[in-house]
Amino acid sequence: MAICRACTPARRPLNRTAMTIRVRFAPSPTGRIHIGNARTAILNWLFARKAGGEFILRFDDTDRARSRAEFADGISEDLAWLGIAPDIVQHQSKRFALYDAAAEQLKDGGRLYACYETPDELERKRKRQLARGKPPVYDRAGLNLSDEDRAKLEAEGRTPHWRFKLSARAVVFDDLVRGEQSFDLTSVSDPVLIRGDGSYLYTLPSVVDDMDMGVSHVIRGEDHVTNAAVQVDLFEALGGTAPAFAHHSLLTGADGKGLSKRLGSLSIEALRAAGLEAMAVVSHAALVGTSDAIVPHHDMGGLIDSFDLGKLSRAPARFDEAELANLNARLLHETPYSEIAGRLAALGCDAGEAFWLVARQNISKLADISQWHEVTYGEIDPVIAADDLAFVTGAVDALPDGAFDETTWKTWTSAVKESSGRKGKALFMPLRLALTGLDHGPELARLLPLIGRDRAIERLTTGSG
C-alpha cells in the first residue's frame, strides 16, 4: 500500500514541543569549512534567531577514518568567529546505538536489504545502463536474492552492504526556497545506508538525528534536493514526519564556475587570516543571492530582522573576493571607535577616537591601521626633495602659535601659500611628504593635531640639517 503523507498517523516518538523551531548545521569534520558551507551555517543561524528557535551544530563524524577532532574544533572556532554560537552541539560518532536500532527496525520491516555487488560491479552496471541510454538506477538485484544465494555469496567471502528499499511513489514537498518539488522515487537508486564494512553513510544517521533532535527545518545547499526526496521516504519508513526543507542555490566563483576547486583560499580560516572582518564575511554571505542590497552590517541584528528565505534566488550566485574586500573596507570606514577600541589596543594602535576616525578612512583591513599609527606617532623618514627644501624650511617658521587643532592646517597652509606663492599640489604635497613620508594618507587637517608640534617640526627640519 502506498504511503500517503496526509493519512499517515502522526506518530512522533519525540518528546519535543511540536512548535519548536530547530535547525541544524551538519558539517563533516574532514576539513575546515569554506565560504559556501559558512553561508549555509549563517542562513541556518539567521533563520533560527529570527524564529526564536535553536541552532544545532551536529558533527557528521560517522566516518571514523576521515573525521578528525581537530577539524571539529576548527569548525567550532570558525563558527564562533563568525558569531554563531550553537545552542546544542552533537557528535554522530556517539550515537551509533540509535542508528543500529533504526537499521534493525528497517530490516524487520523489509525496507533494508543486503546487496553483494562490489563497487566495480556496480560501476559496470551503471556503464551498461548508460550505454543503453537508460538512467543508472540500481536494479535491486540484492532484493531478489534467496537465502541460499546470500549464503553462497558470503561463503565466497563477500560482506553485504545494505540498501534502503524506496517506496514506489512520487514524493512531493514544499521547498521554502524552490517551491513545490516532486520526485519519482522509482527513478532513483535505493540508497546504500550501511557500507560493506558496517559503517554508516550519511543518510540514515542524518534522518535518525533529525527525528530524534526534533529538527523542524533543514536548510542546506541545492546539491541535496534529490536526497530530500529519499529522506522523506526514510523519515516515514521510520515512523516519523519529514521536517520542512529549504534548499538554497550554491555559490560559484567570480568566474561563474564551481567553487570547489579553490576551497583552500576560501576557507573561513583563510579569510580570517587574511585580516577580513567577520561581519564583512557574514554580511556578504547572508546577502549575496538575495534581493537585499549587499551592505555591511556591524552585528547580526539587522541581518536577522530582514532575513527571509523567500528573498533567496534560485539561481547560483557568484562569490567575488573583490566585492568582499570592498565590503570589508566599507564596514571599517563606518565603524565607530567604541566598537573597535579593544582590537586597536590589541594591535598597539589605540590612540583614541580622533585618531581612529581620521585613519579609518584609509584602511581596507584593520591591520592597515598600524601603518597610520606609525605615520602619526612613530618614527618616519620625511621625504623632502631638494627643490622643496627651502620651501619646507620656510614653512616651519609659518607654523601658528598655540596648541594644534583642526584649524591649524588651514591657517598654516594659507600663510605658507601667501609667503611662498605656491598653491595646489605644489603647496600641499611637499608638506605631506615631509610630514608623513608618503604621498597619500588621511586628511592632514585632522592628522596634524595628532602628529603635534614637536613631531611636525622635527619632520619638517629633518632634511635640512
Added chain:
RNA sequence: GCCCCCAUCGUCUAGUGGCCUAGGACGCCGGCCUCUCACGCCGGAAACAGGGGUUCGAGUCCCCUUGGGGGCGCCA
C-alpha cells in the same frame, strides 16, 4: 546520456501581461570637497542571452537553442 533548477546593467538583484523611457545596491566613469590616496556628496554610462510563438500588448506566459548550476556514489 538522462533528470531538475536558473538566465534582467560588470556583480547581487527589483520586476508575477499594460504602472518599464526597466528601478535599487556595489563596482565603474565624471564633477565637487582650495593637495594626493581615500572617505563623503552630486551626476553619468551600463542589462531584459538568441530564435520562434500566444496576445491588442511580453522582461513578464509557452516552445526551441545557447549558456550556467545541481543531481544520477559503498561522498557529504
